[in-house]
Every structure is written in C-alpha cells, then in structure tokens.
Amino acid sequence: MIKFGYTILYVEDVEASITFYENAFGFTRKFIAPGNDYGELSTGETTISFASKGLAGQNLPEGFLESSLEDKPFAIELGFITDDVPETVQKATSFGAVLVSEPKQKPWGQVVAYLRDLDGFLIEICTEVEAS
Template sequence: MIKFGYTILYVADVSKAVEFYTSAFGLEKKFISPDNDYAELLTGETALAFISRELGHANLKEGFVPSRLADKPFGIELGFVTTNVSEVIESAVSKGAVLVESPKEKPWGQTVAYVRDIDGFLIEICTPVG
C-alpha cells in the first residue's frame, strides 16, 4: 500500500515560508529543522512542507526550476478549503500573497479564488464542493 505523505515546496527561505503560511492561513508549525532547511505544517493527514532551494539542489543533481513571482505559476496548485473565501484572500494578501483571480462562483456552486504565495506558488482558496 502507498500513502500520499507530503507536498514539499522548494522555497528561498524556509522560515519566511512558514511565517507566511502560519500568519496568512492560520496553519500551525509541526516541525522545523535546526538549520532551517526543512519544515512541516500541521495540515491534516498529508503534510505541507518546505525545503530550502539549497537543500533541493543538494538532493537533485540536475537541479530544478525554482518558483518565482516574476514568472508564470507552475501548472499545479495548493488547495485550501474554507467557508469564507473573501476573508482568507484578504488575510493572505495582507501577509504578502498576490491576488491572481478574485472569488468567482462556479456553475456547480463552489466559490473559487487564486493567490500566489511569497515564492510564487499558486494557491486556490475555495469553498467545499457540493
């Protein structure tokens, strides 16, 4: 059996990423390494984690493409579900997120909006489906 355990974002500064996600979205820190190269947040069964770009380069001999606000977002997103999309968007933007798409109601009744975090990763903020 296999279990989805982590989504790990390669970030410029692990401590700043943790600070952003805890203050913008109210998530709690689970663990941060003594050298600030790796951290996890309490997000339920699957962890949201961060690794420094330096450690990422050490782990991947061929390197990787870093996420940057100046570039278009990758074709992947984090999804946070809430009953108050506008409130979460306002909090995130006040902590440094960049609004990409304002809240819109989808034909199936879900409200969806998009921001980018301080490292440029795309985040969907939405109400529950159905």
C-alpha cells in the same frame, strides 16, 4: 498500502515561508530542522513541507525549475478549503500573498479564488464542492 504524505515546496527561506502560511492560513508549525533547510506544517490530513533551494540543489544535482513571482506559476496548485473565501483571501493578501483571481462562483456552486505565495506557488482558496 500507499498514502499521500506531503508536498514539499522548494523555497528561498524556509522560516519565512512557514511563518507566512501560519499567519495567512492559520496552519500549525510541526518543526523546522536545525539549519532552517527543512520544515513542516500541520494542515489537516496532509503535511505541507518546505525545503530550501540549497537543500533541493543537493538532492537534485541536475537542477530544477525554481518558482518565482516573476514567472508564470507552475501547472500545479495547493487547494485550501474554507467556508469564507473572500475573508481568507483578504487575510492572506494582508500577509503578502499576491491576488491572481478574485473569488468567483463556478457553475457547480463552488466559490474559487487564486493567490500566489511569497515564492510564487499557486494557491486555490475555495469552498467545498457539494456532491449532487
């Protein structure tokens, strides 16, 4: 059996990233490793993890593409489901998230907005997709 365990974001400052996600979205800190090179948040069924770019460089000696607000976002996003997209967007931007796209209703009824976090990772804030 395989299950999806976590997503790791390579960030400049693990403590700052975890604090941002706690404040902006209300997630709970699981732990931060000694040295602040790695940490995890409880977000429900799946964990969001953070590794410092220094640790990532040790694990990937050939290098990697770094996420940055100065560059376009990667072709991947974190999706957070909420009942109130505008309120969640407002709260996240008050803690430093960058608004990419205002909340919009999709043809299938879902409300979706896009943000970027402190390190430039793309976040979708959306309502649940209703099964038809």
